[in-house]
Amino acid sequence: MKRILLLNAPGPEFLKFEESHIPLAPLYIASSLRQHGYEVRYIDVHNEEILMERAGTAFDLEAYFTGSLSERLSAWAPDFVCMFVHFSGRFRPAVKLATLLKAAMPGLPIITGGIHPTMFAVDIMQDMSCFDYIMKGEAEASLVEFFAAYFEGKGSFADVDGLVYRDASGQVVGNKKAKFIEDLDALPFPAYDMVNVKDYSYDTSKWQNPRNLDFDMTYHLITSRSCPIGCVFCSLFMVHGNRFRPRSPKNTVDEIEHLYRDYGQSYFSIMDDNFTMNKRRAVEIANEIVRRNLVIQFDMPHGMFLETVDEELVDALVRAGWIRASVAVETGSDALRRTMGKKLTSEQIYRAFDIFKKYEHLRINGCFVLGMPQETRETLGETFEMIKRLELKNLALHVATPFPGTPLYDYCVAHNCFSRKVPQDKLYYCEDFYWYSKTPLIKPFALEVEDIIEFRTMVYSYVHSQDKGRIAYRD
Ligand code: B12
Ligand code: SF4
16 A cells, blocks of 8 residues: 655744644545545644644754654655645745755655645746645645556546646646536545644633633634635635535535534634635525534634625524634725725625624624725725724734736736836745735835835724724634
8 A cells, every 4th residue: 555644844934823723735635545545644744843832842844854754754654745835935844844855765756735836836846856746726636646647557647637747858747727626525524533633722711702612722624615706816716716616514514513523622613715605505504503403613714705694694603603704805995896806895894794793792803905006095094994984803904915826916017016026036935925914015006015014003003092902813
């Protein structure tokens, strides 16, 4: 039986997390590979780093590699390594780890994937020998296809969806990513048994807990993949396509019930991009949670589609244990929101918030994007007015970032909207895409970047002055 080692890359220096979460990408991949007869092991380097630092030991990747990791590698002797890179900022640490691996075990092939390798796949493969392959986008099916070709000679690399590889002459070949899994219910649940769940627990004593439940972590759930809205700054379509692909309410609640009954879990975070895109489905999920007597709490930190919000939806979700969500309001200006690619209107936003306000325990985090090329003093003014009128308890003011491959990037190139020079090669190492909120990369036509920074500081201090602690994440 072939042995596949899954490695979750460590985090970058500039973004240290105290909380760690059970990551879904490796566990989805693990369960699919196991279903197809592979022996799989998972090492969450990122989580081990967090645990070490929590215990007071500074994490040094080289020392960790030569010590604990190398021992486990030689003891198990994998046939292939899959390297997971959750976000762009973890790409450099992933390269460092892959380079150490290649130096120690040159014959061990490494494939990487995730949003960052997907965006820059061909460039990375052209420049870096530490990766042998890249798999673009959603990979449960395509990785199985690839391993069948690699280990058993079934089919050719040229036919593997989304694979980027070097041909016999060393030329990089990038296959198109065209196939997305239609029936997500057919996927096995993430292989939760591969992690020691306790390694992901942390202090939740300050978390909102209206049902007074006992929990020390949140489990992430993906109940649907992708999103059809097409915001001009969004890069997600490159990984998951642009069609909303939902799991059925039954399959979704089966997973929740499995985690509730077999793992004693009562707090969940629905990480979908647009959980409420299909209102009927969301209501059915909520009703099914209630019907099965699952006494849980859940949040939606990654987004809720406001267009479908009505009394019926909110009431059903609250009865099922919903306590908080982030909503992508983006701006107070209808015109600017349309420029971003959203049809959502201010009227719909106010209507949704009027419903939310009826539930005292609900915490809504308003997410805004500042500094689009078309941002003006007037649109910033409209945003501030909306923030005041919505009386947001929590708020996130992000700065627009033109990720390569998005319509916003192309627009910024065409209209020269960059606030500074963006390198033309090795874009995958460009730090502006790593820690993007620091200094705006876009210079709006009618504003300076300093105006955006000042506005952000002003709004945050206004919100703080209204209610101390309002912008804390979970308490
Ligand atoms: C859950 C999540 C989180 C969780 C992470 C939990 C965890 N344990 O890792 C939390 C909330 C902690 C989080 C934090 C952050 N996140 Co996050 N997160 C997500 C989210 C919503 C879902 C990811 C997920 O689990 N998807 C489900 C799985 C099945 O899909 P997947 O991850 O894409 O994996 C599939 C493919 O990509 C591929 N694949 C992935 N890896 C690999 C590896 C190999 C070898 C192969 C073959 C294939 C492969 O196969 C997988 C299965 O199909 C995504 C948005 C999204 N919809 O993907 C953002 C997202 C990945 N996060 C993002 C960001 C920016 C962050 C933060 C930096 C935010 C911040 N400023 O703090 C932090 C960084 C955290 C850290 N330390 O690394 C961005 C990344 C953008 C970018 N280019 O960098 C995204 C895309 C959101 C967005 N639209 O902007 N995040
Ligand atoms: S709504 Fe969110 S996930 Fe959908 S396109 Fe816009 S930013 Fe991307």
